[in-house]
Amino acid sequence: MRQTKKIGNEAEDAVIRYMAEHGYTFLVRNFTVHNMGELDVVMTKDDELYVIEVKSRLEDTIYADPLRSITARKRLKILNTTRMLISRYGLYNMNVHFLAGCVTHRRDGMIQNVEIIPF
Numbered sequence: 001m002r003q004t005k006k007i008g009n010e011a012e013d014a015v016i017r018y019m020a021e022h023g024y025t026f027l028v029r030n031f032t033v034h035n036m037g038e039l040d041v042v043m044t045k046d047d048e049l050y051v052i053e054v055k056s057r058l059e060d061t062i063y064a065d066p067l068r069s070i071t072a073r074k075r076l077k078i079l080n081t082t083r084m085l086i087s088r089y090g091l092y093n094m095n096v097h098f099l100a101g102c103v104t105h106r107r108d109g110m111i112q113n114v115e116i117i118p119f
Contacts, residue, residue, distance in 0.1 A: 058105065
């Protein structure tokens, strides 16, 4: 497995753990609709659905705000894929929240920080 993919998987794991520790329930990971898009992590809490786009960054590198990497085109893909997820799982009565899971890691891949930001 490529290092980038491995770090991405570990970042998704960290976001799932963080959300679970705060009372959220895991629903699905890497929900993919062919020719549409992918949802990194989806969690629930009460009657709320949380779609989380995971972004991983090196701790000692200056990057622009991770939210900037979630472009208008990416947001549209996330929205359309979320519609398919709602249909597939019958989640019509749930409020939907879109979040960015910003994960900071060291060069060796060790997770340093997880921050959840609405977008």
